[in-house]
Amino acid sequence: MPIYLDYCATTPVSKEVLKEMLPYFSEHYYNPSSIYKGAQKTSSEIRKARRQIAENFSCLSEELIFTSGGTESNNIAIRGIALANKLAGKGNHIITTCAEHLAVLNTVEDLCKNYGFTSTILPIDQFGMVHCQDLEKAIQSDTVLISCIYVSSEVGTIQPIFELGEIAQKYNIPFHTDAVQALGSISIDCKQLPVDSFSVSGHKIHGPKGIGILYLKKNTPFLSQQSGGSQEFKYRAGTENIPAIIGFKKAIEYVPYANSQKLIHYRDMLIEGIVTKIPNSFLTGHPSKRIPYHTSFVFEGIDSNTLLMHLDISDIGASSGSACSVGNPEASPLLLAMKFSEELAHGALRMSFGKDISEEKINQVIQNISNIIQLLRNR
C-alpha cells in the first residue's frame, strides 16, 4: 500500500462527501435556472449550501461566488478587482509577493504585460514570511490591489494576513488573499479577517476537484470576467456544478481543525526525525508558524526529482513543492528568494499528510529517505 504524502497537491474525496454528491448526478440533475419542481429543488440546494458555507465563514451568502477552483478564483479576483478600479480611474498598480502561487503571479504578470498595469513584488525573509514594513513601503497613490497568499503551499509558512490586511484597510486598498492552502488548517472568519476577497478550493479538503469559491466582500468593485447567464449574482456566468457545490459544502463541514493537535504532533515528529537523522538537511519555511500537516526540507547534494523518483519506487508519493514541470527542474524561485543557495534549492522535498498518518508510517518514511539520500550521496 503506497504512502501518500502530497495532501497539499490534492486529497481523496471522503466517503461522506461522495455520498452527499451522488444523488446530484442522475437524480437531482435539473438546471437550477429552470422553473419546474426538480429545478427548484436543485436551486434551493445550492442556496442552502451557499448559506451553510457563508455561516462557516461568517459572511453573507451573496459574498460567495462558486468557481471552477482555486486558479479561477484567484484569476477573477485579481482581474475583476484590478480592472474595475482601473476603469474607475483609481490607478493601475498591483502589489503581490514572491510567495504566491503561479495562479496569482502569472495573472499579475499578464495584467502588466497586456493591460497596462505595473506591479511591485514584495520580498520574503528566510522563513518565507512577508513583512508589513515592506508592504507599507510599496504602497503608491495608484495602488488598486494588494494580493498576498495566506499559506505558502511550498514551504507551509502562514503569512501575517491580519497585519497586512489592516495596512491595506488603512490605505483603503482592496486586499485579496489566496487561501487555498489555508482552508482546513486555519479557521476563516470574515468578521475578523481584514480582507476584501479570498480564494479557496474543494479538492484540498477532501472535496471534489473542479470547485472553488471566491469570497468577495459586499461593495468591492468587481468586473465580471465571464459573461453569459445571471448565475452567481452575475459575477460568474455558467450553469452551476451542482454535485461539486454540494460536495464542497460537505467537505467544509468536515474541515479537520479538531485534529490539528494530533497533526502538529506528527508534523514535528517528522521534522525532528529528518533533520536529526539526515546530515545536511534543513527545514524550509517557518518552524512553528506553519500549517499542521505540512513539512518541507532541502537536502545538500541531492536532486529533488531523483529523490522523488526513488521515493516513488519505494511506494512513497511526495513532491518538491514547486510548480516546475516534470523532468525540467529549475531551482525553486521561492527558495532562492528565501536565500537558499541554488544547490540547496534544487534539493527540495515537501511531505504533506492526512489524518491516516501514524508513527509507524513516519518512521518508515524517515528510514526510506535516509537510505535513499545515503545512496544518492555515495554514488
Next chain:
Amino acid sequence: MIEDKQDKQNTRVVVAMSGGVDSSVVAALLKKEGYDVIGMMQRLWTENNQPQNRCCTSDAIEDAKEIATLLDFPFYVRDYKNIFKNTIVDYFTQTYVQGMTPSPCLICNQKVRFGDLLYEAKTLGAKYLATGHYARVQMNSFGEYELLTGMDPDKDQSYMLHRLNQNQLSHALFPLGNYTKSEVRTLAKKFKLPVFNKQDSQDLCFLGEDGHQGFLKRHVSHTLKRGLIKTVQGEVVGEHQGLALYTVGQRRGLHISYSYPLYVIALNTKENTLIVGAKKELEKDELYANQVNFINQSIPQKPIPILAKIRYKSIYHPATLKYLEKNRIHIQFKQPVSGVTPGQGVVFYHEDKVLGGGMIEK
C-alpha cells in the same frame, strides 16, 4: 538475457522510452516476459526559442505515460539537459568548427545513454538498460559479449552502438534485434499500444525546424571565416561562407557554375580553403580512423579482412583492416569508396558480427 521466469521478476530493467513505437514495444515485450520494468525518458537540451527537442516533447512524454499506465510500470522523465549540452551539443559544434562532420548519435549512445543513463539505472537497482535499437547482443563461448546486426537489414542499428564496451554490452538489452520493423508494428497493435502508427523520428533530435544550416549559423557564426573555394587541381572557383557550414560529399549550396557538377571533396582548415571537384574525386581507396573500439577488446595482430560501413546507411565495403597504434587503424578498400567523411564513424563487420569501429580521421 535471463531465462528463468522467477529470476526475471526479480530483475529490474530500465527501458529508455521515447514515446514512439519501438521503445514502447520493448517495454511491452519485457513486461510480458515478467521483468521488473521501469520506464525513463531523458529530457534533452533544446535551443532557446526553438521547438522542444524531438526526443522528448510534451506530447512524447504523455504518450510514454499512457504506455506505462497501460502496461503498469513506473515511468519517470529525467533531466539530462546539461549533460546532453556538454557531452553532445558542444561536441557537435566543435567538430564542425574543426572542419569535420560530427556523429552525435554515436557519442550519445556511448556516453549519455549507456553512460549516464545506465549509471542512473544501476543506482535504481536495475541490471539492464533496454532500448529500441535494432541490434543483438549475445554471449559467445568465451564469455564475451558480441554485438550483432538486427535481423531487419533495413533497420539494423548496430552501427550506432559500435562504441559500447564489454561492460556496457553486459548491461544492454535490445529486444527488437530479432524483429523487423513491420513485425514491431504488428506487435504494437497486438499489445494495443496507442502509438502503433506513430512516425519514426527523423534527423537529429536537437535541431530546430531550420535543420543543420540554421543551427550552425546560430552556434558557430562567430568562428565562420570566409575563404576560397578551389578545385582539387588548385583553380579558384569561388568563395565559401565558413568551413563549418560544409560537409564532404555536399553538392547543393556551393553556388558555383562550372562545366561539371562540383562536390565538396575536402575541408582544408589550415588554409581555410574548401576543396571541390568532380564526383569521381570523392572516391577513396583507404581511410584512417582513430578512437577505435574493438568489441571483444582484443587488437588484431595482423591485417584482417572486414566489411566496412562508413556511415549509418552505407553499404558494406570489403576491405582490409590494419591496426596501427594508439587506437588508430588503417583501412584499405577493395574497390574505391565514395563519401569517406572525417568525423563520421567507420564500423567493421564480420558477417553479422560487429568487430568494432572508430572515428574517421582522413
